[in-house]
Amino acid sequence: MDAVQLIQVADSTLRLSTPLLLACLAGLFSERAGIFDIGLEGKMLAAAFFSAGIAALTGSVWVGLLAGIGASLVLSAVHGLASITFRGNQLISGVAINFLAAGLTVLIAQDWFKQGGRTPSLEGSERFGEIDLPFAEALSGVPFVGPIYSEILSGHTLLVYVGLAMVPLTWWVLFRTRFGLRLRAVGEAPEAVDTAGVSVVGLRFAAVAICGVLCGLAGAYLATGQQAGFVKDMTAGRGFIALAALIFAKWRPWYALGACLLFGLLQAVAIQFQNIDVGGFIIPVQFMDALPYILTVVILAGFVGKAIPPRAGGAPYVKER
Amino acid sequence: MSKEPAIELRGISKAFGPVQANKDISISVMPGTIHGIIGENGAGKSTLMSILYGFYKADAGEIFIAGKKTEIPDSQAAIGAGIGMVFQHFKLVQNFTVLENIILGAEDGALLRPSLAKARETLTDLAREYELNVDPDALIEEVGVGMQQRVEILKALYRQADILILDEPTGVLTPAEADQLFRILDRLRNEGKTIILITHKLREIMDITDTVSVMRRGEMTATVKTSETNPEELAELMVGRKVLLRVDKLPAQPGDKVLQVEDLRFIDSAGVERLKGINLDVRAGEILGIAGVAGNGQSELLEILGGYATATGRIRMNGRDLDLTGTESDGQSRRAAGIAHVPEDRQSEGLIMNFSAWENTVFGYHLDPAWQRGLFMDNAAIKAEAAEKMQRFDVRPANPKLAAKNFSGGNQQKIVLAREIERNPELLLVGQPTRGVDIGAIEFIHKQIVALRDAGKAILLVSVELEEILSLADRVVVMFDGQIMGERLAAETNEKELGLMMAGVSGDAA
Numbered sequence: 001m002d003a004v005q006l007i008q009v010a011d012s013t014l015r016l017s018t019p020l021l022l023a024c025l026a027g028l029f030s031e032r033a034g035i036f037d038i039g040l041e042g043k044m045l046a047a048a049f050f051s052a053g054i055a056a057l058t059g060s061v062w063v064g065l066l067a068g069i070g071a072s073l074v075l076s077a078v079h080g081l082a083s084i085t086f087r088g089n090q091l092i093s094g095v096a097i098n099f100l101a102a103g104l105t106v107l108i109a110q111d112w113f114k115q116g117g118r119t120p121s122l123e124g125s126e127r128f129g130e131i132d133l134p135f136a137e138a139l140s141g142v143p144f145v146g147p148i149y150s151e152i153l154s155g156h157t158l159l160v161y162v163g164l165a166m167v168p169l170t171w172w173v174l175f176r177t178r179f180g181l182r183l184r185a186v187g188e189a190p191e192a193v194d195t196a197g198v199s200v201v202g203l204r205f206a207a208v209a210i211c212g213v214l215c216g217l218a219g220a221y222l223a224t225g226q227q228a229g230f231v232k233d234m235t236a237g238r239g240f241i242a243l244a245a246l247i248f249a250k251w252r253p254w255y256a257l258g259a260c261l262l263f264g265l266l267q268a269v270a271i272q273f274q275n276i277d278v279g280g281f282i283i284p285v286q287f288m289d290a291l292p293y294i295l296t297v298v299i300l301a302g303f304v305g306k307a308i309p310p311r312a313g314g315a316p317y318v319k320e321r
Numbered sequence: 322m323s324k325e326p327a328i329e330l331r332g333i334s335k336a337f338g339p340v341q342a343n344k345d346i347s348i349s350v351m352p353g354t355i356h357g358i359i360g361e362n363g364a365g366k367s368t369l370m371s372i373l374y375g376f377y378k379a380d381a382g383e384i385f386i387a388g389k390k391t392e393i394p395d396s397q398a399a400i401g402a403g404i405g406m407v408f409q410h411f412k413l414v415q416n417f418t419v420l421e422n423i424i425l426g427a428e429d430g431a432l433l434r435p436s437l438a439k440a441r442e443t444l445t446d447l448a449r450e451y452e453l454n455v456d457p458d459a460l461i462e463e464v465g466v467g468m469q470q471r472v473e474i475l476k477a478l479y480r481q482a483d484i485l486i487l488d489e490p491t492g493v494l495t496p497a498e499a500d501q502l503f504r505i506l507d508r509l510r511n512e513g514k515t516i517i518l519i520t521h522k523l524r525e526i527m528d529i530t531d532t533v534s535v536m537r538r539g540e541m542t543a544t545v546k547t548s549e550t551n552p553e554e555l556a557e558l559m560v561g562r563k564v565l566l567r568v569d570k571l572p573a574q575p576g577d578k579v580l581q582v583e584d585l586r587f588i589d590s591a592g593v594e595r596l597k598g599i600n601l602d603v604r605a606g607e608i609l610g611i612a613g614v615a616g617n618g619q620s621e622l623l624e625i626l627g628g629y630a631t632a633t634g635r636i637r638m639n640g641r642d643l644d645l646t647g648t649e650s651d652g653q654s655r656r657a658a659g660i661a662h663v664p665e666d667r668q669s670e671g672l673i674m675n676f677s678a679w680e681n682t683v684f685g686y687h688l689d690p691a692w693q694r695g696l697f698m699d700n701a702a703i704k705a706e707a708a709e710k711m712q713r714f715d716v717r718p719a720n721p722k723l724a725a726k727n728f729s730g731g732n733q734q735k736i737v738l739a740r741e742i743e744r745n746p747e748l749l750l751v752g753q754p755t756r757g758v759d760i761g762a763i764e765f766i767h768k769q770i771v772a773l774r775d776a777g778k779a780i781l782l783v784s785v786e787l788e789e790i791l792s793l794a795d796r797v798v799v800m801f802d803g804q805i806m807g808e809r810l811a812a813e814t815n816e817k818e819l820g821l822m823m824a825g826v827s828g829d830a831a
Contacts, residue, residue: 178428178436185414185425192412195376196426196476197397311415319376 003147009268010152015226017264018156018163019044019218019235023242024249024256025163025170026214032174032251033207034187034312038094039079040215041239042101047072047219049105052119052230053112055126061224064126068223069216075101076212084204087316098239106232119223119230128157128225157225159217166214170253183207187310190317200317218242237293244296250307266292325388327352327484327515328373333382335368342368344539346382350532352483355506355516357526357547360536360559361759362730366519367409369536370486373517374406375399386484400427405477406486411469415462419455419472420444423479440479447478451508452501467498474505485509486517491525495614496787496820503529521760523552524788535559560761570771573795576605577639579748579779580626585634587621587803595621596632597803603748608770608780610794610811612787612819618803619783620665623752626781627662628655639747656685661741663734665752665783671737672725679707679721682740714739715765731762738769748779755789767793787816787823801825 023040030037047068055064075097082093106117113119136154139146174180186193186203194200222238223230241263248262249255270288277283326349335343342365350356358366371377373384375393384391386402393399399406413422420440428436441457448454453471461469470490477485487506491499506516506529518530526533527547534544535558543558556564580603587596596618603609613619624630628651636643638658644650655662664670672681683692683703692699707721714735716728725733734754741749751770755763770793774780784790790797791811799806799822807828809818822828 176433178431178433181417181421181425181428181433185417188416189412189414192414192422192425195374195396195406195408195412197395197400198426 005272007147007151009265009272010148011155012268012271013261013264014152014156014160015264016267017260018160019222019226019238020242020245020263021163021257021260022159022166022214022218022221023239024245024260025166025253026211026218027243027246028170028249028251028253028256029183029207029214030211031246031313032187032310033183033204034190034310034315034317035079035083035204035208035211036090036094036314037079037208037211038091038240038243039075039097039101040211040218040242041235041237042094042098043072043075043212043215044219044222044239045098045105045233045235046075046101047216048223048234049109049119049219049230051216051220052122052223053109055122055224056113056119056229059126061122061125061127064224065217065220068220069213072216072219073209073212076208076215080205080208083316084201084208087318090314090316102233105230109230109232117232122224122228126224127228128159128221130155130157131161157221159221159225162217163221164257167253167257174253179206184310187312190312191319194317194319204317215239237296241292241296244299247307247309248299251310263292263295266295325352326350326385327387328517329385329388330369330373331383331385333369333372333384334380335365335372335377336380341539343372343379346536346539346541348534348541348544350515350517352387352515353510353513354531355510355518355529357530357533358517358519358536359521359523359526359533359555361521361761362757363538363759364536364559365539366536367488370406370488370517370519373399374404374486376406400480400482403481403483404486405474405480405482405484407470407473407477407488407490409488409490409492411466411473413461413469413472416460418458418460419464419468420457422461422472423457423476427480443479444475447475451478451505451512453478453505466493467495467501470494470502471505482514484515484517486519488519489521490518491520491522493615495823496816497824499525522788523555526555527552537561556760560759562761564760564764568767568771568792571775573607573774575607575795576777578602579605579639580781581635581637581640582626583635583637585622585625585632585636587618587625587630587632589621595803596625599634599800599803599805601798601805603779603781605747605779606774606777607795608774608782608793610790610797611781611783611800612790612797612823613785613800614823615785617800619785619800620752621803622800623662623665623750623783626655626660626750627664628652628660652685653688656744656746659747660750661744661746661748662750663737663741663752663754665756667730667733667737672733674726675724677722677724678711678716678728678736679704681725681736682707682710682721684740686740686744710739710743711736713743714769729759730757731759731766734758734766735762738766742769742773745776746778748781749773750781750783752783753785754782755784755786787819790819791816799823799828 023044027037027040050071051064051068054067055061079093079097082088083090109117109119133154136150140150174184182193182198182203186200190200222234245256245259245263248259270291274285275282329349331347333343333346346369360366372379375396375398378394384393391402420437424436424440429439430436444457453475455468455471490502510516520526530547533547535542535555537559582599582601585596585599589595599622611619621630625632631646631650636645643658668674692703704721711719711721716732716735754766770780782794794811797811798808799819801823806822
């Protein structure tokens with residue numbers, strides 16, 4: 001592997017990690033508040049379609065982004081209604097959202113664009129452009145630091161930087177603000193929050209809404225930043241990988257960044273090196289493609305340390321009796 | 322001191338479906354006093370206080386705080402009215418620090434740092450003023466129940482509560498911790514706070530309260546000055562008939578050793594050694610009581626003896642070794658060896674709550690040939706037998722078709738006892754036989770256990786209620802931190818001595 005390849009892999013790691021990171025942080029807010037959300041996938045998918053579809057129709061990626069976030073929020077509201085207000089099963093609600101999004105996006109895409117369930121290819125202002133960070137050009141000559149800054153960090157779309165900025169922001173909100181304290185408390189011991197005179201329902205809806213916004217960003221990034229348009233099932237399990245990353249990260253923001261970068265790296269490696277030759281034995285490309293998913297299974301099977309989920313996670317809050 | 326009552330409830334009623342938990346209850350408590358509310362489980366004490374704290378909403382009735390009519394639709398309103406409540410099951414966030422738990426819901430602004438700094442200061446003052454010592458930076462899951470309870474009291478005081486409600490506060494405490502709690506309460510009373518103490522322990526009422534109300538089946542049956550009543554009268558008011566508070570039994574006539582336990586050790590899944598070499602034996606015709614604060618290895622001991630945990634060491638039953646790790650270390654083999662088990666948690670281990678009473682009366686013994694008819698179970702025979710057992714053990718209602726969850730705690734316990742005792746075991750293991758059981762049923766359950774002893778059987782009793790151990794057991798051992806601290810004859814010891822051992826003082830020193 002030479003330096004150029006290394007830089008390429010690092011660059012696409014960042015690119016590929018972003019949707020995972022945004023979805024992972026979305027799940028972090030929701031699960032820290034005690035609402036398990038396996039509907040991250042569905043919300044991302046809906047956001048991907050609506051952001052691309054509306055961007056194609058209006059010609060503005062910003063309107064598209066809002067539409068994507070809106071679609072994701074609607075699904076979040078459904079999840080909140082089912083699991084908080086009506087105290088339904090959070091897994092079933094999440095599964096339903098995933099099915100709904102998978103079917104509905106293709107159906108509407110076909111109805112709107114008649115292109116076999118995809119949106120037209122987005123161009124120009126219909127998608128997020130790449131941003132060159134300040135001094136990227138000037139620094140590119142500096143050895144070592146230069147390439148890292150100008151080749152790897154610079155030249156991504158806005159949402160990549162939003163995703164990275166969300167990590168410290170999430171940490172700060174969770175551990176340095178009143179809202180964060182209450183949010184973490186409601187995922188651990190909702191009865192403590194209730195008896196302290198704070199609304200459990202209100203807090204959980206707030207968390208689910210934040211989850212919706214972040215999933216919206218993740219989906220919009222997929223369709224209008226990383227790719228140029230929506231295709232059927234384009235999330236390809238990223239919502240579930242984000243969930244695995246969340247467990248791997250033990251529900252902590254900085255660990256989440258690490259976990260998502262790891263998954264992103266695996267995907268980047270799979271793309272960069274289609275057939276790896278290990279001492280005469282060729283590792284087939286299919287195996288490399290499958291690696292992130294295999295790792296997901298391994299992590300979910302609990303081989304990576306002991307992860308303790310929020311204690312009240314998955315259970316609707318009912319006062320005794 | 323004002324003449325206005327600090328709290329006045331008028332005509333409070335609350336129903337949960339068909340169950341009338343509170344019926345037209347009125348009560349008034351003067352400021353600067355401790356008012357006890359006593360009653361059996363399910364009498365409606367906790368419901369009443371939860372209404373006062375805004376946790377439940379009353380169907381009818383009015384609440385007056387310091388003479389002013391006050392609506393309390395939620396806990397926020399209760400806190401605003403100066404009411405603080407310490408629930409029986411603490412409402413704390415386990416992985417938060419003491420300080421974080423105290424400010425939760427009472428923060429001063431959107432950012433935590435200033436709130437935490439202010440709370441730390443206030444906490445130091447409160448701790449000094451009321452002897453409420455806590456470590457502000459300790460995690461709740463790492464401190465003992467005594468400190469957790471102090472945190473709950475501090476939570477209320479931090480919110481400037483003038484009225485403090487405590488629901489069964491001593492259930493989880495050692496006698497020494499309970500004494501400390503009562504000293505704190507006394508101090509709070511002297512500072513002019515009003516305290517409501519909910520309990521089912523008559524002794525606590527007599528020790529600390531100024532006035533006491535008795536509840537029975539959702540109704541307030543009496544309110545009296547504590548100095549003008551006595552435990553016998555209160556017990557009678559609670560149950561509605563005369564009750565025997567002492568267990569009436571003749572001295573034990575111990576026979577041969579039935580159960581011998583030698584150097585029993587157990588390491589749990591987290592790698593913690595829960596039993597550190599237990600030695601004890603139980604003779605025929607005696608009740609061996611194991612005292613100790615919950616969580617000191619008693620549960621693990623019962624689980625190993627009952628055959629659902631593996632251990633190292635030696636257990637002999639009538640001189641024959643029991644298998645502690647292999648294929649014979651299951652409940653079935655233990656029953657075959659003559660051990661019957663009334664588990665500590667009847668709802669998760671003793672019964673299947675959704676199954677009917679008659680089905681529950683054969684669990685564990687369902688493979689008995691007497692219940693088989695060819696390939697099928699002889700349900701008719703089981704039902705007939707169940708009806709008889711329920712009659713003999715005074716289970717109410719005596720309806721074998723009713724699901725276990727529909728019986729009260731005491732009657733559920735009677736179903737378990739009926740199943741185990743009727744098998745006429747050589748050794749009966751009993752864990753917390755009267756936890757969550759009302760006084761009337763306690764009397765009956767104790768009688769049944771003594772009767773089994775008098776029939777020459779061995780009984781191993783585990784209970785966190787010291788009073789129960791002292792009155793029921795013939796011989797007492799105290800467990801602390803997986804070890805046995807000492808052994809005493811029940812007739813020759815007292816709560817103080819056992820309490821010291823429960824707190825970890827060796828029996829030689831105590």
